[in-house]
Amino acid sequence: MNGAAAAELPVYRARIEPDWIDYNGHLRDAYYGLVASYAIDELMDYLGLDAAYRERTHCTLYSLEMHIHFLHEVKGADDLKVITSVLDFDRKRIHAGCTFICGRLADPAATADMMLLHVHQGQKPASASLPDAVTAKLSALKLSSAARDSLGPLSRKIELKPR
Amino acid sequence: MNGAAAAELPVYRARIEPDWIDYNGHLRDAYYGLVASYAIDELMDYLGLDAAYRERTHCTLYSLEMHIHFLHEVKGADDLKVITSVLDFDRKRIHAGCTFICGRLADPAATADMMLLHVHQGQKPASASLPDAVTAKLSALKLSSAARDSLGPLSRKIELKPR
Numbered sequence: 001m002n003g004a005a006a007a008e009l010p011v012y013r014a015r016i017e018p019d020w021i022d023y024n025g026h027l028r029d030a031y032y033g034l035v036a037s038y039a040i041d042e043l044m045d046y047l048g049l050d051a052a053y054r055e056r057t058h059c060t061l062y063s064l065e066m067h068i069h070f071l072h073e074v075k076g077a078d079d080l081k082v083i084t085s086v087l088d089f090d091r092k093r094i095h096a097g098c099t100f101i102c103g104r105l106a107d108p109a110a111t112a113d114m115m116l117l118h119v120h121q122g123q124k125p126a127s128a129s130l131p132d133a134v135t136a137k138l139s140a141l142k143l144s145s146a147a148r149d150s151l152g153p154l155s156r157k158i159e160l161k162p163r
Numbered sequence: 164m165n166g167a168a169a170a171e172l173p174v175y176r177a178r179i180e181p182d183w184i185d186y187n188g189h190l191r192d193a194y195y196g197l198v199a200s201y202a203i204d205e206l207m208d209y210l211g212l213d214a215a216y217r218e219r220t221h222c223t224l225y226s227l228e229m230h231i232h233f234l235h236e237v238k239g240a241d242d243l244k245v246i247t248s249v250l251d252f253d254r255k256r257i258h259a260g261c262t263f264i265c266g267r268l269a270d271p272a273a274t275a276d277m278m279l280l281h282v283h284q285g286q287k288p289a290s291a292s293l294p295d296a297v298t299a300k301l302s303a304l305k306l307s308s309a310a311r312d313s314l315g316p317l318s319r320k321i322e323l324k325p326r
Contacts, residue, residue, distance in 0.1 A: 024223050025284075028197075029196070029229060030194075030200040031197075033193035033197075034193035034194075034197070054186065060187050063192040063233050064233055065231065065232050065233065066192060066230070067228070067229070067318065069227070069228050073288070088323045090323050093323060115321050115323075121187070121188075154320070154321070155318070155320050155321040157317070157320070158276055159251070160253050160258055160278075
């Protein structure tokens with residue numbers, strides 16, 4: 001985080017398991033997603049959408065969409081941490097970003113962004129408004145558009161263009 | 164696959180592990196990515212970019228980018244399979260798609276697409292041209308644009324629009 005938001009989120013420190021390294025000798029693509037998923041769990045705790053909240057309200061977050069840019073190889077011995085950002089939010093949705101930082105590298109090892117929906121789980125899960133206390137925290141965390149632009153590549157249409 | 168490509172890929176059948184189910188009682192978002200990653204391993208075998216090829220040539224595929232749409236919840240008892248598609252390719256890159264099919268659901272449970280780069284691994288990994296035998300297979304597999312459009316949602320910019 002670069003201080004552009006009024007509040008700062010805790011940094012998630014990943015533990016790279018040996019079986020996350022694939023035949024290419026680096027962190028398998030999907031495990032960047034798992035590390036991001038765990039970092040979002042910590043964001044949920046920080047926002048008050050923790051296990052106690054989920055049990056009390058039967059509300060939780062569902063992932064709608066996720067995009068990852070794999071920018072550098074991560075090896076088994078690397079330390080890896082994730083800085084989570086609130087890119088945007090509305091009454092029911094949170095657009096969150098993850099920047100993967102590896103001590104060995106000057107630039108991010110990866111970036112990810114995802115859309116999360118607040119859902120009431122019942123017989124049939126349905127979207128539900130976020131509590132005011134959570135939207136207040138999201139307001140304090142939301143990055144400026146300049147800070148957002150400096151995070152690195154975000155989601156886009158994946159396509160081959162002639163080059 | 165709907166027969167729009169001249170060749171058809173084998174279907175990947177996922178095995179959902181118990182610890183892939185999260186506190187929401189459904190398949191954790193990141194494990195859709197792991198299932199897609201394993202399906203791409205099978206695509207690599209089918210294309211001839213298998214373990215023997217990788218050992219002989221020191222060439223492999225690296226993931227550059229991945230986007231997933233989570234369309235329906237998948238539960239621990241569900242059967243889940245992935246149909247892989249070749250959306251596009253060039254001399255060094257493959258744009259692949261994954262459609263997640265769950266027996267219980269009429270529509271796909273998820274869709275994913277990803278950009279893969281053919282890389283020669285050495286002291287410093289560098290992009291490398293795909294062998295002609297592989298590009299011939301890719302030509303036979305590549306979907307028409309109509310078939311591609313029928314696959315379901317593909318990658319895009321994730322953003323909140325007023326609604």
